[in-house]
Amino acid sequence: MPRGLRMRHLAMGPPWWHGRFHGAGFRITIPREAILEVLSKTQKHLSAEEIYLAVHRLHPAVGLTTVYRTLELLVHIGLVFKFDFGDSRARYELSSGPKGARHHHHLVCTACGRVIDYTDFIDEEVELLQQTEKGLAKKYNFKITNHLIQFYGLCDKCRSKE
Amino acid sequence: MPRGLRMRHLAMGPPWWHGRFHGAGFRITIPREAILEVLSKTQKHLSAEEIYLAVHRLHPAVGLTTVYRTLELLVHIGLVFKFDFGDSRARYELSSGPKGARHHHHLVCTACGRVIDYTDFIDEEVELLQQTEKGLAKKYNFKITNHLIQFYGLCDKCRSKE
DNA sequence: TTGTTAATGAAAACCATTTTCATTTATTGA
DNA sequence: TCAATAAATGAAAATGGTTTTCATTAACAA
Ligand SMILES: [Mn+2]
Ligand SMILES: [Mn+2]
Ligand SMILES: [Zn+2]
Ligand SMILES: [Zn+2]
Numbered sequence A, B: 001m002p003r004g005l006r007m008r009h010l011a012m013g014p015p016w017w018h019g020r021f022h023g024a025g026f027r028i029t030i031p032r033e034a035i036l037e038v039l040s041k042t043q044k045h046l047s048a049e050e051i052y053l054a055v056h057r058l059h060p061a062v063g064l065t066t067v068y069r070t071l072e073l074l075v076h077i078g079l080v081f082k083f084d085f086g087d088s089r090a091r092y093e094l095s096s097g098p099k100g101a102r103h104h105h106h107l108v109c110t111a112c113g114r115v116i117d118y119t120d121f122i123d124e125e126v127e128l129l130q131q132t133e134k135g136l137a138k139k140y141n142f143k144i145t146n147h148l149i150q151f152y153g154l155c156d157k158c159r160s161k162e
Numbered sequence C: 001t002t003g004t005t006a007a008t009g010a011a012a013a014c015c016a017t018t019t020t021c022a023t024t025t026a027t028t029g030a
Numbered sequence D: 001t002c003a004a005t006a007a008a009t010g011a012a013a014a015t016g017g018t019t020t021t022c023a024t025t026a027a028c029a030a
Helices: A003-012 A018-024 A030-040 A048-058 A064-076 A122-140 A156-160 B003-012 B018-024 B030-040 B048-058 B064-076 B122-140 B156-160
Strands: A080-084 A090-094 A105-109 A115-118 A143-154 B080-084 B090-094 B105-109 B115-118 B143-154
Touching (some): A030 A064, A030 A090, A048 A090, A122 B115, A122 B122, A122 B143, B048 B064, B048 B090, B064 B080, B064 B090, B122 B143
Parallel strands (some): A105 A143
Antiparallel strands (some): A105 A115
16 A cells, blocks of 8 residues: 555545535536646636646646636635736636635736735735725625725836836 | 807817827827717716717717727826726726816626725725835835725625625 | 828737537435 | 436637727828
8 A cells, every 4th residue: 555645645634625615515526626736836826728737737638618617616615816917817816725814915017917915014904994895885885795906017127127 | 150169169178188199199080089078978987899889879980999999098198097897898987087086996796797986985095005005115116006996795786686 | 282100990810718518427325 | 336417527619808900091290
């Protein structure tokens, strides 16, 4: 028996997100495992095709259609965030890992497309957002579930090229 | 001589945005006039096709291609904002009128797609944003030129249908 | 008015995403 | 363990908003 594998399996247990799937009545499949694997191993904001290419290395049978469908599902159950950074394709990012949230917003360079995650000033932001959300909810009778904040400008490198 | 017309013309002068065009070396054309006319007469967030249809009533010769090209130009020179509210087509809005800015952000209903402009809490927001932008500019050496804030949730009507 | 060149419109191309449909596979309960 | 069943998948085609191409038109400086 391959001891290493056995031990690793025992030590790891099923991935933390299995519960989310079973709970919602969805099946755990190789494409889904692979896509979550890819997303959990990067800090980047990958497009559907980039995810497809990464998955394709280990699982050449997985198709781009399935990547799109899986991403839609993951967004739907809240495991993944979908963003538009203005490059005419959707970008995806794991919403949080097993350890918990890592809430952040984005800085987008309008020249080269670079995207920077930032977590500074989040505290003040969160406070303002809560206040704003409360006020808006009352005034417009809106039930706010989410928000999007992005800053646009020129990054370090593109600034010096001006 | 049609006195009414003459007087109106004298009273109005050339539209306020003509200067912006000439200054940037762009020509003033019927399609461009018509598109700005449409945008200045609505509070809605129109799609390219909706603008095209509205322009088409008075100027049937104007094509959809020109609408796209003009909108791109208007966004480029800062007269128009382009938004993505998640309905898979861009939405456009005049950035400000002759009287000055009317800065606002958006509340988007994820059920029916309704978009509400809001201007409340903008003061506090602006303060936080300035602070945040300053901090981010320093930390990441980013030159911030713009920001996007949107809240998502369920509107009045969609809430009661749940 | 005229010459230059930007702007335009129709049609075709583009391309990220979605749909279709026949096939495969995860799950369940006998 | 093994069918039964419905969910999930992959290939190919379709979709639809947007962009490109290219011949024609028109803004405007001289
Ligand atoms: Mn991010
Ligand atoms: Mn608005
Ligand atoms: Zn850059
Ligand atoms: Zn609604």
